[in-house]
Amino acid sequence: MKSTMRKQIAAANWKMNLTYQQGEKLLDEIFHARISLAPHQQVIFAVPFPYLIMAKSEVADETGYNIAAQNCNEKQSGAYTGEVSAEMLKSIGIKYCIVGHSERREYYLETNKMLADKVNICLQNNITPIFCCGEALSIREKNQQNEFVQQQLEESLFHLPEENLRQVIIAYEPIWAIGTGRTASTQQAQEMHQYIRSILAGKYGQEVADQVSVLYGGSVKAGNAAEIFSCPDVDGGLVGGASLVAQDFIQIIKALKQ
Numbered sequence: 001m002k003s004t005m006r007k008q009i010a011a012a013n014w015k016m017n018l019t020y021q022q023g024e025k026l027l028d029e030i031f032h033a034r035i036s037l038a039p040h041q042q043v044i045f046a047v048p049f050p051y052l053i054m055a056k057s058e059v060a061d062e063t064g065y066n067i068a069a070q071n072c073n074e075k076q077s078g079a080y081t082g083e084v085s086a087e088m089l090k091s092i093g094i095k096y097c098i099v100g101h102s103e104r105r106e107y108y109l110e111t112n113k114m115l116a117d118k119v120n121i122c123l124q125n126n127i128t129p130i131f132c133c134g135e136a137l138s139i140r141e142k143n144q145q146n147e148f149v150q151q152q153l154e155e156s157l158f159h160l161p162e163e164n165l166r167q168v169i170i171a172y173e174p175i176w177a178i179g180t181g182r183t184a185s186t187q188q189a190q191e192m193h194q195y196i197r198s199i200l201a202g203k204y205g206q207e208v209a210d211q212v213s214v215l216y217g218g219s220v221k222a223g224n225a226a227e228i229f230s231c232p233d234v235d236g237g238l239v240g241g242a243s244l245v246a247q248d249f250i251q252i253i254k255a256l257k258q
């Protein structure tokens with residue numbers, strides 16, 4: 001199956017950046033560019049919680065543009081002060097949520113098991129998880145990245161039945177490339193994306209593996225996006241820093257496979 005059959009996605013991760021007004025302005029500038037998306041292309045903005053409703057209304061008339069939360073809690077509801085549930089996200093019409101970003105794994109001690117619960121609660125609420133995986137530099141230096149990423153997928157996703165796995169977006173984000181300006185080479189990205197697809201195929205069959213979008217994340221910029229996205233198994237990117245600059249993110253959207 002040709003990779004263009006899969007959704008090609010440019011996902012912006014604003015993290016804990018921008019004021020409300022700056023966020024609104026950034027979205028306005030991006031929409032001002034009037035980039036029309038092909039049916040297989042999609043743009044997702046993962047914005048801070050307080051901006052979700054504003055961002056939802058900004059994308060309302062824009063075909064192919066969507067909003068994501070950057071995280072949600074793994075529990076249904078209850079006494080978890082400061083947390084946001086998947087049901088709350090659903091109740092304001094949010095359809096995507098980043099799950100297991102490496103910053104949350106590192107600073108908030110999110111484990112593969114906890115992330116399996118987050119994936120489940122998202123899917124129960126019709127929210128597509130954008131599931132992040134990826135190895136630290138020390139693991140890459142020992143050439144153990146394949147086993148490491150495989151374990152992340154097995155422990156957080158492989159309990160899912162096929163119909164649910166099909167709904168997941170995977171983002172491969174080598175930690176050594178996030179926010180460092182150091183990007184994986186196209187060969188490193190393609191090798192890992194192909195490997196991820198092969199383990200998906202081993203568990204769920206080739207037809208399912210060929211449908212799951214696998215994004216690359218790690219210092220994607222306006223200048224390198226087209227080259228990275230051209231890899232056959234790379235279906236777009238999850239973008240941090242460069243998604244905060246309208247002209248850069250516009251170029252990244254335009255770099256999606258046609």
Ligand code: PEP
Pocket residue numbers: 013173177178179180181217218219220238239240241242
């Ligand atoms: C990210 O936060 O997911 C990310 C890839 O960040 P950056 O693009 O800044 O490396």
